[in-house]
Amino acid sequence: MSARTTATKQKLFDAALKLVGERGAASVTVDEIAAEAGVAKGTIYYNFASKDALVEALLRHGVEILAGRLRSAEESENSLEALVDEMLGFWAEYPAFGQLLVSELWRTPGQWHGTLSLLRDDIVSIVRGQMKRLSDAGRLPEGVEVGTASAALFGTLLVIALDWQVFQPERSRDQVRESVMHLVRGLGQAR
Amino acid sequence: MSARTTATKQKLFDAALKLVGERGAASVTVDEIAAEAGVAKGTIYYNFASKDALVEALLRHGVEILAGRLRSAEESENSLEALVDEMLGFWAEYPAFGQLLVSELWRTPGQWHGTLSLLRDDIVSIVRGQMKRLSDAGRLPEGVEVGTASAALFGTLLVIALDWQVFQPERSRDQVRESVMHLVRGLGQAR
């Protein structure tokens, strides 16, 4: 893939992410995405098979970035808190991706349900790995199952980040992070 | 409003909730809703000004039910746990409403953003009321703000319920409630 093609796809991802995140995949038109990206409509169909394929690639791309960051956060500082912080940072940086994900992830027979299930697993399994370490160290309250807790933590961070951006934009990222950390620390240190 | 009209609107709510929850408001057609409800297309436009107006009425209707249940749960047993339990029950009963809400609630300039902000406040303020009692009793960890925590709890319950239904349907409602309760009790009893 040439550098030019990569740049074009990046422009398309940026444009699609902005519009689709804000207004939903179904109500954004291909012409709008092309205009936003400053690209001809034909270019979209040269690079992607369909509108759906573009959105799917976008979902994969976003999750890839998030997973990469989580893994590198794990490398540099092996703690649940570091993971949480990194995740919150990601949502702060790509708010539209959060909106896209939240509006598609739990759509039962949606066109991306299969893809999204796998992508969700990518992220949740990273969180689960960290949580398992806590559990093995006996630092998780009894009755809390690792599988459930990691899925819940991922979802919770996602909605907290969205709620923050949409309904409480006056709060600083530090404030939000501290609130979440209080909860996470409580979980990690309980009983 | 005649009994007949009430019945028709109920049929339309049921049909619209099912389809819109599953596939999103934008991609469901008015013809599909009419067919699902066993009603002619014209009937929809006789009862509602537009497709948007139907969805908005649906959102109001659903939140009204939820708020009513939360208030009556508060009356019968004044505790945060009772509230959480009632809420989880509601999402179990109306999963499609959860899907609809989650996919529209954080859509920044969406056509229902204004309405949804108010509806969200209805629910969150009920939760906040309960939480304030905990806080006044000194049973909340310091550093946790009531406003943030109540919004987070609402969102968290929503995503946990959705995740349960979509990705972990094998878990029983009792199991899920117990997991959540562990977290809530931890929060209510911490330091």
Added chain:
DNA sequence: GAATTTGTACTGACCGGTCAGTTTAAACGG
């Protein structure tokens, strides 16, 4: 108490616009 009017709820064929996707011929760029 039959005939007629009125109001309400509902019907479904139809219209006009929208939009995903196609096509083409020409330009661009490395």
Added chain:
DNA sequence: CCGTTTAAACTGACCGGTCAGTACAAATTC
């Protein structure tokens, strides 16, 4: 040159919304 992009016109299915007409029960009239 060849892979990529452009611009613009075009197609056709689909869909939100309309509207003239139907159904029918409750009032009104004679």
